Amino acid sequence: MDTSFPPGFAPDELCRLDAAALQAAYRAGGLSPVEVTKACLARAEEINPRFNAFTRIDHEGALAAARAAEARWRAGAPLSDVDGVPATLKDIVWVKGWSVRYGSTTTDAAPYEEDAPAVALLRQHGVVFIGQTTTPEFGWKAVTDSPAFGITRNPHDPSKTSGGSSGGAAVAACVGAGVFHLGTDGGGSIRVPSAFCGITGLKPTFGQVPAYPASAFGTVAHIGPMTRNAADAMAMLKAMSGRDLRDWNQGAGRFPALGLAERALKGLRVGYWSQPAAGALDPQVRDIVAARIAQLADLGVEVTPFKLPGEDLLELFHDHWFAGAAARLASVPEARRGRIDPGFLEVAREGAAKDAVRLVQAQVRRASFGAAMDAALADYDFILSPGTAIPAFEAGVELPAGSGLKRWTEWAGFSFPINLTQQPAAVTPCGATEAGLPVALQIIGARGDDSKVLSLAAALEPLFAA
Missing domain, CATH: 3.90.1300.10 (Amidase signature (AS) domain)
Structure with a gap:
């Protein structure tokens, strides 16, 4: 496979491409989801000892998903524009086949048998899950340290906190270990770590992204994207938005169309x-x-x-x-x-x-x-x-x-x-x-x-x- 897209781009920098660049490269055949996934997995392994962003790095599962995405792009039949884009999932949402511990030693280590709705939607769009990111116990506070997985540190200064509770996701985004990062926000848990780590984070309108099971913290809790720029946040939000009948709190309202538009500042x-x-x-x-x-x-x-x-x-x-x-x-x-x-x-x-x-x-x-x-x-x-x-x-x-x-x-x-x-x-x-x-x-x-x-x-x- 030719890896010359874009010209002069080194293999260890592939994980820094955004979703639009990956789509263009996959469509043109200049890059494979497998190459990009390998780069993101390597980046995750490289940074984790210092920053503790991941509770799981899933080489086998990620590469299997990336190979499937590669085959679809080669056949001209991708599942979506974000097919083959690497992503991480916070250790607080259900993932089929993964243990989800909520940052706690008190939870069951058995793998889950179904995906949460947001995870299922991302999977249906062909998004590749490279790993699971750290959270404080049950996502209860706006910094990230837990009895189960220890302290997550800020990539700008490891002596400082990453923020929380989606701290691992913010670090992974900042350092290029994936493009899309799923976070949750019940009191700032997407926005605080995004601000502390220098990335874009969105707490969507409640119900825009379906949630199941219902959060113990009720209807203050949201699920949203954490990325390196607003365009990636929009691409991820579109992929995991929609109605899911398991989420009664979501209501039956219609969902506005999603997409970035030119925004004139004058007159706002x-x-x-x-x-x-x-x-x-x-x-x-x-x-x-x-x-x-x-x-x-x-x-x-x-x-x-x-x-x-x-x-x-x-x-x-x-x-x-x-x-x-x-x-x-x-x-x-x-x-x-x-x-x-x-x-x-x-x-x-x-x-x-x-x-x-x-x-x-x-x-x-x-x-x-x-x-x-x-x-x-x-x-x-x-x-x-x-x-x-x-x-x-x-x-x-x-x-x-x-x-x-x-x-x-x-x-x-x-x-x-x-x-x-x-x-x-x-x-x-x-x-x-x-x-x-x-x-x-x-x-x-x-x-x-x-x-x-x-x-x-x-x-x-x-x-x-x-």
Whole structure:
């Protein structure tokens, strides 16, 4: 097989090609999915001892899938435009034939007998699964370390956290170990690690991507793409979107057409949400994002200060998230609970203490907040904010040293409110701190406007890279 596409491209760089380049190369016969998959597998093996992004690297399964994709492209009959594109799956979604441990030593190691809907859709499109990525236990926090698999580290500085809970996916994307990376986001778990690692991550409109089984954390939990650019995020989102009757929470609504479009900046009306719903804003993050907002204003974007319409949003999110942790803990046999992350036990026990009246009141308060945010996105094209309030901090801890905070949610104040509202939100890199740690801009759209959100992210990529 000729490996000259593109000219001068070294074999160890094949894993850096995006989905569009791979499609063109596969169609022209200049590259094979097998060659690209081998490059991504090698990259995964190379980086894993240092960063701990993977719980499983599936050479045999990936190469078998890649050979099948190669045969389809040679016959001129690919399953889709992304047939043969390498991908990773977070250790929190079911994968047929794989053990899924949820980052825990308390779960069953037996292989699963069926795919989760998102996994099944990606498989139906011919996507090649090269491995499984790390998560904290049950995906409960916005950093990635677990009793089962240890600490996942930031590729920009291994002493720092990758963020979480989709930390392994963010690292794999950043270093080129795959093109598509499936993450989940219940309070920032796609957006936080994407921001910390300098990649694109999208929490889609709730229900855009089907989920099964239902998350113990309820309808704050989303499934979405994590990639190196917005075009790849869109290609992955299209491949794993659709209706699945196993997901009752998804509803029976129609799905908007997905695709990137040219996005003119001049004339856009955006609200700038500059203060997190909890915690403090790091001065470097503040200044970098504010400079990007000013840059957009200079290009004709109408920017208006925006304040979240809700009150006590941290408490409201805790009512949902901690109760979800209690529900998840209830599935673990009592004899195994001594092996669980102590932080998870703390929030689960706090959640178990919440009574039924409080939980129903939380649903009512959430509905009011969500309606107010829907109304805001009827007035604005987008709401923009920092991706995170702080840059990545020390690996292996839930909280920055000396912060005085009690829980990860207190530094994730730009993330968790948008899980309550179920609106699409993407993060895109927009600069770096003096220490070289990535800083991101968050783009929030109206429910159903996933394409618009990613189209703006795509428009900003060359602007922010300059």
